[in-house]
Amino acid sequence: MAGLCRGQRCSSAPRFVPHDELLTNLGCKVGENGWVATDPTGATSVAGVWAAGNVVDSPAQVITAVITAAGAGTVAAIAINHYLLEEDIKHAVAKYHTAGNALSNVTEQRVAEGVLGDPSP
Ligand SMILES: Cc1cc2nc3c(=O)[nH]c(=O)nc-3n(C[C@H](O)[C@H](O)[C@H](O)COP(=O)(O)OP(=O)(O)OC[C@H]3O[C@@H](n4cnc5c(N)ncnc54)[C@H](O)[C@@H]3O)c2cc1C
Numbered sequence: 001m002a003g004l005c006r007g008q009r010c011s012s013a014p015r016f017v018p019h020d021e022l023l024t025n026l027g028c029k030v031g032e033n034g035w036v037a038t039d040p041t042g043a044t045s046v047a048g049v050w051a052a053g054n055v056v057d058s059p060a061q062v063i064t065a066v067i068t069a070a071g072a073g074t075v076a077a078i079a080i081n082h083y084l085l086e087e088d089i090k091h092a093v094a095k096y097h098t099a100g101n102a103l104s105n106v107t108e109q110r111v112a113e114g115v116l117g118d119p120s121p
Contacts, residue, residue, distance in 0.1 A: 018055045033058070042076030048083065050076040 031037035053069030
């Protein structure tokens with residue numbers, strides 16, 4: 001190496017680069033720091049896409065390590081589960097209404113009174 005004499009050593013800090021092509025190709029926004037942006041649950045800017053660990057967090061690569069990446073993955077998994085449940089419910093309600101099963105106002109009131117009691121004083 002130029003400028004170094006025998007017996008001398010040279011070291012340099014590595015520059016971490018995320019392998020985030022999968023996310024960026026899906027359209028996930030990248031933050032000012034150059035890493036795919038996520039909210040605290042790991043949700044990216046694309047609905048239904050979460051990311052966690054090294055791919056979105058430069059310090060996690062060396063400072064906070066596996067445990068942080070695993071924790072972020074767990075938080076993302078919980079959020080994904082909630083998202084899928086919400087989507088299932090939306091689909092089920094839409095399917096129910098499409099099949100012409102929507103409750104009439106009268107039926108809805110009867111059901112509400114059955115559950116909550118008669119609202120009249
Ligand atoms: C030099 C170095 C030393 C470290 N030493 C330690 C240590 O001693 N202890 C410690 O706790 N942590 C250590 N870490 C940190 C630790 O490695 C990371 O925090 C952890 O691996 C992050 O896990 P991850 O699942 O986010 O990413 P990764 O472990 O990198 O896993 C991502 C996986 O996704 C795969 N992948 C990427 N793109 C695609 C794609 N398009 N399709 C399918 N698969 C894809 C990759 O091949 C990879 O297998 C070290 C890190 C470095 C760089």
